[in-house]
Amino acid sequence: MIRKLSILVISMAALAPAFAMDAARSEAKQVIALQNGETLYVFKDGLMAKESKFGSVTHLSKGQVVQTADGKSITTMGNEVARLSSLLKKGHSN
Numbered sequence: 001m002i003r004k005l006s007i008l009v010i011s012m013a014a015l016a017p018a019f020a021m022d023a024a025r026s027e028a029k030q031v032i033a034l035q036n037g038e039t040l041y042v043f044k045d046g047l048m049a050k051e052s053k054f055g056s057v058t059h060l061s062k063g064q065v066v067q068t069a070d071g072k073s074i075t076t077m078g079n080e081v082a083r084l085s086s087l088l089k090k091g092h093s094n
Contacts, residue, residue, distance in 0.1 A: 024051075024087035033069040040066060040074065047078030057085045 025031055030042040037053030050060045060079045067073060 023090040024084060027087055032074070035067040035069055035071075038066075040068075040076070041080075041084055043080060043083070047080045047083075048076045049078075049080035049084035050076075051084065051088070055088070057081050057088065 024041060027043065028041040029044045032040040032042065034040055034050075038058070039051040041049045041051065043049070048060060050058050050066070052058045059081065060076050062077065062079065064076045065073050066076060
């Protein structure tokens with residue numbers, strides 16, 4: 001019984017980072033891959049946030065034009081740095 005519980009706890013700890021990324025992706029209405037390896041998150045209220053190719057949240061200027069991986073241009077709205085940062089960190093703290 002204790003062994004089964006230990007295995008369950010260890011497997012849940014291994015999945016914690018996946019849940020953190022899922023929190024950001026589930027909160028976003030749309031997740032768009034950008035040309036330079038970055039990711040643009042479009043939230044349900046229309047505001048946006050950008051994640052670098054290294055997984056950190058980066059500044060996004062209002063009206064900045066970004067290129068999607070398929071070559072389309074998107075004019076950004078908002079700079080939801082704190083919102084995306086908290087979603088990406090969700091599940092990583094005790």
